[in-house]
Amino acid sequence: MKVIFQILVILVVAALIGGMMYAAVNAGGAMTQTQTRSDFDGERLEREHEDREGGIMLPFGVVKSLIFMSVVGVPYFLWTKRSVQAGRVQK
Amino acid sequence: MSKQNRIKLLLDILTFAAFLIAMDPHTSGISIHEWLSIAIAATVIVHLLLNWDWIVRVSSRLFSKGLNGSRANYILNWLLFVDGILIMLSGIMISEAVVPSLGLTLPQNFTWRSLHDLSANISLVLMGLHLALHWNWIASTAKRLFTGGEVITKPMMERKDAQA
Numbered sequence: 001m002k003v004i005f006q007i008l009v010i011l012v013v014a015a016l017i018g019g020m021m022y023a024a025v026n027a028g029g030a031m032t033q034t035q036t037r038s039d040f041d042g043e044r045l046e047r048e049h050e051d052r053e054g055g056i057m058l059p060f061g062v063v064k065s066l067i068f069m070s071v072v073g074v075p076y077f078l079w080t081k082r083s084v085q086a087g088r089v090q091k
Numbered sequence: 092m093s094k095q096n097r098i099k100l101l102l103d104i105l106t107f108a109a110f111l112i113a114m115d116p117h118t119s120g121i122s123i124h125e126w127l128s129i130a131i132a133a134t135v136i137v138h139l140l141l142n143w144d145w146i147v148r149v150s151s152r153l154f155s156k157g158l159n160g161s162r163a164n165y166i167l168n169w170l171l172f173v174d175g176i177l178i179m180l181s182g183i184m185i186s187e188a189v190v191p192s193l194g195l196t197l198p199q200n201f202t203w204r205s206l207h208d209l210s211a212n213i214s215l216v217l218m219g220l221h222l223a224l225h226w227n228w229i230a231s232t233a234k235r236l237f238t239g240g241e242v243i244t245k246p247m248m249e250r251k252d253a254q255a
């Protein structure tokens with residue numbers, strides 16, 4: 001019962017935030033730029049073709065993501081670690 | 092090591108691996124990308140349920156003194172949550188596999204696509220910070236998972252600030 005309530009809280013909050021985002025995008029007049037499905041697919045396929053021109057299919061996205069997260073996360077980790085240590089010394 | 096910590100860590104590792112795969116739809120293919128991402132939403136809900144006590148504790152003491160580290164952590168977690176909602180919503184709006192398979196057609200436009208791209212990139216920054224903030228817990232729990240024994244369950248920032 002408790003877990004169902006917790007899940008409901010998460011879903012209701014997510015629905016509220018999502019609803020606001022949907023309304024904001026619609027209010028921005030986005031729906032006026034409606035495209036057809038084929039416009040959309042055409043563009044994606046073109047891009048996929050460009051992506052594959054290199055020939056090798058390595059998961060570059062995964063490597064790129066890991067590098068990106070490390071570049072952000074490692075300095076932040078070192079900085080918080082130093083702050084915590086400094087706090088302990090002061091005590 | 093408690094069973095709950097073991098489950099938490101394994102779930103987090105799986106979710107993270109799935110997130111990495113989701114970040115590379117050109118390698119996985121769009122169908123895998125979409126279905127896997129929907130599964131991530133479910134694991135994120137479980138992740139939140141497993142950390143519910145922390146969420147309630149910090150929410151109720153958000154404006155009290157001496158909670159600096161946990162407060163930053165809390166705000167970051169909210170940003171990650173909101174960004175996750177934007178990724179999912181915009182993903183569903185541009186869906187090429189999940190939504191059509193349900194027999195639905197949604198209005199298409201470039202805004203959702205740009206938002207999907209943007210929110211996915213922002214999630215990398217937020218996820219990097221989220222991992223950094225919890226790195227001590229991740230490292231110590233992982234160590235114990237392979238060696239056995241008790242684990243310090245609180246993240247670095249929380250240990251110092253939130254017990255007052």
Ligand code: HEM
Binds near residue numbers: 116131211
């Ligand atoms: C963890 C959640 C997700 C992450 C991290 C994520 C990330 C990404 C990324 C990085 C791209 C590549 C964007 C580009 O190349 O311009 C992408 C494309 C795409 N995503 Fe997601 N996504 C997620 C969830 C979803 C969901 C739930 C759906 C639909 C149900 C979806 C549908 C799509 C589609 C259709 C594309 C292709 C758009 C295009 O070809 O330009 N995504 N996603």
